[in-house]
Amino acid sequence: MTLILFNKPFGVLSQFTDEGSGKPTLKDYIHLPGVYPAGRLDFDSEGLLILTNDGRQQAQIANPKHKLPKTYLAQVEGIPSEDALISLRRGVDLKDGRTRPALARIVPEPKNLWPRDPPIRYRKSVPDTWVELSITEGKNRQVRRMTAAVGHPTLRLIRIRIGDWDLDGIEPGKWRKA
Template sequence: MLIAFNKPFNVLCQFTDRSVPPRPTLAGFGLPPRVYAAGRLDHDSEGLLLLTDNGTLAQKLTDPKHKADKLYWVQVEGTPSDEQLQQLRDGVVLNDGPTLPAKIERFDPAPELWPRDPPVRFRKTVPDSWLAITIREGRNRQVRRMTAAV
């Protein structure tokens, strides 16, 4: 079984949470038993999450040795320069080592997405941009750390 699930903002990509107070998890969405997330999105990220009961498929999607592409639509503050985008394409050095090269595309205009609750912060004096970033790794908060590094 393979399920494409639109994970909401502020929901954990797991079925239980031991924190106090507990945070919303996948258990609150009536998903079938014995499915597990094939990958992760941060608690404060939203978007497509694949769930499966097929362990072999989950491993192929998540194990770094398989280098499966993972596409992220990312809103960043400001307008990245061509040089900054090239840094991301070449790979950047993070505190846990260099990243593999990424595929980067600008969105112009911004993509049309579903409304988010709460809404994304809007600031009149700080422009933002949207990027499509494809990586082949899956480190903790990797896309956030990559864009912050450049």
């Protein structure tokens, strides 16, 4: 079995084909035949994407019924109150239903964080905060919708961990076997 940990850069599709869009895809970074992503990471999100050649392993990682935690660092607009964090911890009502409870806490700005290209917009008058969120499901753009629902839109989103696998030591656009 092959298991690849890939640090997906901002602006890369989580698939091997671009379907005529001209956008960068996994094929621009990973040249191993027979591996496929176990789940997705949005075009405008960064961080850990796992690829494997084992269909059963792929399903266990991607399927929300297995409740494998996925941990993100979200740079959000404003400074979330304790009430906003409690709402995230209890679950947030979205248009497609209530989310499962999340682990949510404010964290310091990550050290050694690579610059994003293009950089996020900067506004002097609006502070931003880093929030660590762990979820056990994977609704479409879930973390972004959750932070927006509590009044703090996500400016930058980086997945740092899936289960026991993490990004440690993997630069953007690089991968290693697990």
